[in-house]
Amino acid sequence: MSVARRPLVLSALALIGVGIAGGIAVEAPRLLRKRIHSPYDDITDQLADQEKAAVVGKAVLAKLDSFDAAKSANALRVRKGTLLDMAKADLAAGHTLEANGWVLPQSLALACAVLADQMPRTG
């Protein structure tokens, strides 16, 4: 009986190991995502993957003649709700902006732009 129990325990441990390794593999990118801190963290922290959001934000900035991060952030702050709420409201109202042609809710595009605008100061 004790001879049969050992492989069983080893198998169980192996399965747990695989599970942990899989969990790490799935979650690590999220856990290791860089956070870009700026005076607009309340806005930009709502962007799950800031590196990718900054790529989008750069494309938004490229199309804008001028951009004031503080003004844009404040414009978002005065609106009630989360970025998700604002994005949904924008889409319902037809308020969109483009990032090199990608059609985005205006609030999301501006949040990405705010983030991208802060990039040089974080390096």
Added chain:
Amino acid sequence: MNSFIDARSVPSGSAIETDILIIGGGPAGITLALALKDAPVKVTLLESGGMEFDAATQDLYAGPETGTHYLPLDGSRMRFLGGSTNHWGGWCRPLETIDFEARPWLAHSGWPFGRDVLETYFPRAQELVEAGPFIYDDAPKTFPVSTLEMGPGGIETVWFQFSKMRGSVLPTHFGERYAADLKQASNLTLYTNANVTGLRLAKNAKSLQRVDVATLSGVKFSVTPRAVVLGAGAIENARLMLASNDVVKTGVGNANDLVGRYFSDHPIPANNATLVAFAGRLSPFYLGTQHAGGAHVRAAFAPTQGFRRSRHVLGSLITVDGGAKLDSLGQAAVETAAETLGVNARKAHAYSIGCGFEPAPDPDRRIELTAERDALGMPRAKLNNTLSDEDFSRYRATLEEWGRQLLASGAGMLRIHHATRAEWLAGLDWGNHHMGTTRMHVDPKQGVVDADGLVHGMANLFVAGSGLFPTYGASNPTMNLVALTLRLADHLKGIFK
């Protein structure tokens, strides 16, 4: 009595009499001849080409172009029996109600009648183009299909059908397909290799007395008809009317300088957008022709009529052309948007988007004559083509709405590839859908022909084909021009009963 006669065998100087003379053996001319086969009239059809392609005959179509790049005039149409159905792609879709409406925001818009008038003729037209049962946008009610759920908005799934359902030859080439039927029409004589070189008017210019005919081999003869129907295609009809200027200097039916104007085609900006479907692969119905419900069908996207009315955009038929790869920005945009909106986009799939769209009517987009002559001594046609920034921006507004709607519904997202005129024009193709040039309008100052296709001011000269379309819609014209020609056939039967 009935026969196909090679005009090269007709003795020069012959004078042929007929009741109804049809000029042109394309889809309009053949439809008309078939529709008149039981009418108590003698019908003559003149076809410039023979049963097969001939380079010398095709060269009669050559001509220069100016303005926005267009297709070669001799490459954009076919000059032998069957006309341009000989290089037709077979795409069919009836025009929509809005296509017939006069819209205050769209200059020169509106047909002299509504879609209901043409609807009567759609079933028979559908038979002639052999596109199977008339299903179109009833497809989801007719067979099981999973369309992209996009929620409320300005864009919807619409359906094409395709000619034809018979054998391995796709689509219906009207000449090849209907030659035997034409030969069985006891009231019809069809001349091949017979080129019209002049529409000869009475001195008072109120009726057409005689049509001059020539072959490339040098034979010349004439036809004296009671009524004539020009069915040689939008470019050639205008060319013949403008070139026949011996009685009226400005040409036949051109008292108001409208003949040749308002030419149009459907611009086709390939790969003009990228669609990302968050839930994964689209139904194969979007990606190519499928056989379902007894028809060859394909799904596409289009602005709803409500959206077109409220946002003042014109028609477009948006197709999914194939798979696409996302660059780093595309991947970032998809992930950022999906995560923010709480949508699962792990199976997202990207597609390249094409379309054909409807330009606004433009009197400066026109057919004129050049000083250069063809082998028969006829002045060649010249096209001045235009495409305005507004034409592009109207289609772009449709794409912007689609992008909004996709995100709002969580179905996907869209990248619009072009922003500048230069970007739109790069690689722009055209549909070979020649329209306008002899537009219909009840007012002679706004149209070349009236609601029955009769040239204003003329007693017996009619025009058939998509050259009559005053506004164009986005639908492929062949099935619609066949329906319009069937209506003309009924009108002529009423006159000659």
